[in-house]
Amino acid sequence: MHDPLAELPGYALRRAANAMMSELSARLAEIDLRISDASVLLLLSGERTMTSSDIGRMLDIQRANMVPLLNRLEAAGLIAREPLDRKSMAIVLSEGGRDKLKQVRRITTAFENDLMQRIPAEHRDHLLPALNALWG
Amino acid sequence: MHDPLAELPGYALRRAANAMMSELSARLAEIDLRISDASVLLLLSGERTMTSSDIGRMLDIQRANMVPLLNRLEAAGLIAREPLDRKSMAIVLSEGGRDKLKQVRRITTAFENDLMQRIPAEHRDHLLPALNALWG
DNA sequence: CATTATTGCTATGATTGATAGCATACATCG
DNA sequence: CGATGTATGCTATCAATCATAGCAATAATG
Numbered sequence: 001m002h003d004p005l006a007e008l009p010g011y012a013l014r015r016a017a018n019a020m021m022s023e024l025s026a027r028l029a030e031i032d033l034r035i036s037d038a039s040v041l042l043l044l045s046g047e048r049t050m051t052s053s054d055i056g057r058m059l060d061i062q063r064a065n066m067v068p069l070l071n072r073l074e075a076a077g078l079i080a081r082e083p084l085d086r087k088s089m090a091i092v093l094s095e096g097g098r099d100k101l102k103q104v105r106r107i108t109t110a111f112e113n114d115l116m117q118r119i120p121a122e123h124r125d126h127l128l129p130a131l132n133a134l135w136g
Numbered sequence: 137m138h139d140p141l142a143e144l145p146g147y148a149l150r151r152a153a154n155a156m157m158s159e160l161s162a163r164l165a166e167i168d169l170r171i172s173d174a175s176v177l178l179l180l181s182g183e184r185t186m187t188s189s190d191i192g193r194m195l196d197i198q199r200a201n202m203v204p205l206l207n208r209l210e211a212a213g214l215i216a217r218e219p220l221d222r223k224s225m226a227i228v229l230s231e232g233g234r235d236k237l238k239q240v241r242r243i244t245t246a247f248e249n250d251l252m253q254r255i256p257a258e259h260r261d262h263l264l265p266a267l268n269a270l271w272g
Numbered sequence: 273c274a275t276t277a278t279t280g281c282t283a284t285g286a287t288t289g290a291t292a293g294c295a296t297a298c299a300t301c302g
Numbered sequence: 303c304g305a306t307g308t309a310t311g312c313t314a315t316c317a318a319t320c321a322t323a324g325c326a327a328t329a330a331t332g
Contacts, residue, residue, distance in 0.1 A: 003179075004178055004179060004181060005178055005179065005195075006268070007264070008244065008248055009251055009263055009264050009267070010156055010160055010244070010248055012267040013153050013156055014153055014156070015196075015267075015271045016149060016267040016268075016270040017149050017150055017152075017153030017154075018153075018196070018271075019271040020146055020149055020150070020270060024146060034318090035150075036319090039141060039147070042140055042141055046140050051279075052279080052280065053280080058139060059141075060151075060154070062321070063278095063280065063281080064280090064281075064282085064283095064320090064321080064323095065319080065321085066280085067280070067281060067282085085328080085329075086327080086328060086329085087279055087280080087327065088278085088279060088280085088328090089279085112145055115145055115146060116145065118269050119266045120265065120266075120269060122262075123262040123266040123269070126258075126262035126263070126266065127263070127267075128143070128148055129256065129259050130255045130256075130259040130260070130262065130263045130266075131148035131149055131151075131152040131263075132152075133254050133255045134155060134251065134255065135148075135151045135154075135155040187310075187311090188310080188311065189309075189310060189311080198289075198290070198291090199309095199310075200289090200290080200291080200292095200311090200312075200313085200314095201288080201289065201290080202311085203311070203313085221297080221298075222297060222298085223296065223298060223309075223311080224298090224309085224311085273332100274332090275330100275331080275332085276329100276330080276332095277330070278328080278330085279326100279327085279328075279329090280325100280326095280328105281324100281325080281326090282323105282324085282325085283322100283324085284321100285320100286319100286321080286322100287318100287319085287320080287321100288317100288318085288319080288320100289316100289318080289319100290315100290316080290318100291314100291315085291316080291317105292314085292315085293313085293314085293315105294311100294312080294314105295310100295311095296310080296312105297308100297310075298307105298308080298310090299307085300305100300306085300307080301305090301306090301307100
């Protein structure tokens, strides 16, 4: 093949991320969630009270784009909006959301394990710290 | 912060890829190219004669989506379509395309170097093989 | 109190990606 | 040769993601 792009880390990063995302999307589709949906549920599993803006800042999703995302989750009965003051809303997991979260955890941990298995053992432990250095 | 997602390689991969892509986009914007444009130019720098479909297969871009991409490159005077038989077209770099390619190389090698510099030395050499294992 | 910032939202583009269909042309095999 | 199957390049279209601007209400600050 002799792909002149194969040596570029940036290119490999893009391809790897695409492959990973499409596989994870497929697995999450079985429980009717998108990747961003699952990220929000995982984030809400922490004990902290968070508003829509908080979540957006954490996940790098703009306020405007949080709206349809949270609407979808609310329509699916996974979260609820609870007034925090007269302007802000706390986003909390509903009971259904906590159930769904368990399924999300099951899928994501299996997925992460599979991912890591594909990496030769001598490189495996270096991936996470290397990636985190690229956006910290 | 205690981000419950920070430990997930899949999440880190997504974030790292996003950060990388937006920075590379910004750098390539200075020479009026998008990432896919630059990938095509780099791919065409190989000696092989390639059709639109060939390029699409290499870069995982569908035939339908190659059309506007190549139109853009052709309109910018970077490539030419040369009839190969009565059905297929060879996509070749024009002179302007070869000039642009030099700029692409300058930008991408600087970019890749910067990327690698951000990674702690002990992890650096493991990134590329680990990523390539995730989509090969 | 006056000003400024934040929140949640609407509306709207731009870009990318995926699918379906089509006419033409090539390839294969009896 | 001729029939069938496949590849190519394209149009048209749809869905998803992301970004920007603006707005009304509220909160925070000096």
